[in-house]
Amino acid sequence: SSELTQDPAVSVALGQTVRITCQGDSLRTYYASWYQQKPGQAPVLVLYGQNNRPSGIPDRFSGSSSGNTASLTITGAQAEDEADYYCNSRDTSDNHWVFGGGTKLTVL
């Protein structure tokens, strides 16, 4: 089995850059995908693979990975980026999937 660990909360000033991280052994083998969830709404995929954005996701969202850590970076954070962010990947057994505990992003 595997776990993905995220910081519970992160804040960023409007227009500044913020990095949200996700740590786990499985990230040495598998890429993370990232989901944005606003209150009362279903999650939305914002990043997947090495650094891929689905159609409609602004290019201020980018991703990277090193060792056991995956990162989601928002360059020039906007007020509408305030949300919970979750990482997800397969676990080390390759038979299951796991979500991180989520990071609440506040845009000041």
Add this chain to the structure above:
Amino acid sequence: QITLKESGPTLVKPTQTLTLTCTFSGFSLSDSGVGVGWIRQPPGKALEWLALIFWNDDKRYSLSLETRLSITKDTSKNQVVLIITNLDPVDTATYYCAHRAGHSGAFDSWGQGTTVIVSS
């Protein structure tokens, strides 16, 4: 355009069995690489992956819940069903189904979710 919608009872009693249905459109669950997953979220808490079924009927379950879960698909009806047995109040959550893209492996489209309350 891919759409998914969850349906099922809102209120169930402890020890009962829950049957949730995901009805989808915009893709076929017979296409290679495609999957449909179930994810839940207790009130105020994080997302939890529950189960995933692939186009080839391969099934995967959360380790912590696999003895209580069963996932099946009906390709002709474009539906995926999740059954959870022996419900407990801690199973109270919003349950989502999501499309797993073959090329990315990510859950790229989600249903709106359905709320399930387990209470006597």
